[in-house]
Amino acid sequence: MLKDRFYYEDPYRTTFKTNVIREGEEGGRPYAVLENTVFFPTGGGQPHDAGKLNGVRVVDVEEVEGEVRHYLEAPLHAFVASGKIDWARRFDHMQQHAGQHILTAAFVETAGYATVSFHLGAEIVSIDLDSDSVIEEQLRAAEERANEIILQNRPIETKWVTEAELDRSKLRKELAVNGEIRLVIIPEFDYNGCGGTHPRSTGEVGSIKILGTERHKQKTRVHFVCGQRVLDQLGKKNGILKEAVGLLSAPEEQAADAIRKLLEANRALEKKQAEMKEELLGFEAGELLAGAEDGIVKAAFEDRSIAELQKLARSAAGRGEAVILLAARNGDKLQFVAARGNGVQASMKKAGDAALNAIGGKGGGNDAFVQGGGETVLHAEQVLSVMEAALR
Structure with missing residues (x-):
């Protein structure tokens, strides 16, 4: 049995x-x-x-x-x-499993949310609550109630019953078993069927700490730890905090403010960098136009993103009456753009179609601007020549 x-x-x-x-x-x-x-x-x-x-x-x-x-x-x-x-592993599982019973019952009592699933991981424990939205106040209330039950050191009783002896009115959730039914009971708090191992009293759980939540399949997954794992998490987070404040050269209580200032400074630098990059692209566009031959600008690059090619082509096209043909090889891929300045009548679709036929890639656009790319052994200069020939 x-x-x-x-x-x-x-x-x-x-x-x-x-x-x-x-x-x-x-x-x-x-x-x-x-x-x-x-x-x-x-x-x-x-x-x-x-x-x-x-x-x-x-x-x-x-x-x-x-x-x-x-x-x-x-x-x-x-x-x-x-x-x-391995006793340390067994007792850890006893603490976490009993803690899950306590926290689950606390959510039922304080918020009316039932637990639909439970997972005991190597470091973190989680339960899925039957609600897609749990607010911070509800998390705090359930955690406080759970720790109250732990501090009261209530007994955790186990009892084997038959279906006839089972008081279904007290059950936290309906049982899916019959025959030998094992109940785990915290008097006047929780009455539930369970086949796990548990300590003799709630006090042995030590404490419960909720670490965070996430949405999961229209439910709310609550991550938490109990007992020794609370100390483990505290030690881990304290180590991370000490390293962070050391890098910030700020006391712990000012760490958040220091991080905010650092993020603000970083955003300002990113903005300035973007502005300078735009200026450089403008200078580069001017230099390209200065080297135009018969109204056509051609330039080949290595390891330059399609986004940069687009910006450079648009900048050059907006500055003069010329056709702008740019291509770049990025690893196995070759990418290109073609743009025309104001007053230019040539259709960039012709250049784009010629390039795509040459490299067997994909692309699109209109008469004023096209882009595309694909995997090819051709050099960027070769594709540019194909595009120029299509426009002659």
Whole structure:
């Protein structure tokens, strides 16, 4: 029976000895099925336990067709197994899972939002609330209520019941199981079916901290941590903050203001850079026009974006009565633009069509301006010659 498994009888138990029922292999992974086990298998949003059997590392634990399979680094080849779980990992999972129960119940109590899914990750825990919009005040209220329950050190009870004994009126959510039903109960706060491992009291959860939220499939995903993970996150963020204030040469309490000033200065520099770039393009356009031959300007470049070619061509076209033909090779791609100044009658479509036929690329435009590109072995100068010939 489920309730007789060691990890349910005593979630604080870390060692055990039992008979090996059988060994097998699945997908190249050896596994062992034991008479009983302390190893919790992945399920209900909670990851599996880690540890060793007869000194062999257990890399995964899954329940398959009612049996718990311990996937191993190597076969046991034994009739009896002695096991030991990684207690730090087990207790962390106990803290996070119990914390999820508390926070979920707190959201129901303070905001009326039910939890529709739960994920216990290696660093962050998340729940999906049945709402597409949760405001900051609701997050703060749920977090405060959850930590109140933790500080009250209420007992966390587990109870096995049948369907007939189940009080469905108290359930936080409807159960999808029948037969052996395991309840996890925080008196006068939460009454819910759950197959995970939990500590004996809410106080052992330590604390809960919500880290942030995101929209996910019309729901709100809430990211949070409990217990030791709160300290881990605090240490991590404190380290980042210390590094940031060191770079900013500002005390911690002035870090936000220093960053704002830095961003403002950066925006001003970007604006000035854009203005100077426009001026340089203007000078370059003038130089190109000065080198025009028979009313046509040609220029080939390496590693110059199509956006810059467009700006340069438009700038030159707006300054004189000439046809502007520009091409640039960017890696395997060759890109081009063609523009005409005021008073020029030639259609740039002719130049564009000739270029596209030569390189087999794609492009478009009108009589006054065209652009295009494609992968080709031709040089930029060759494409420019093709475009010029089409206009003669």
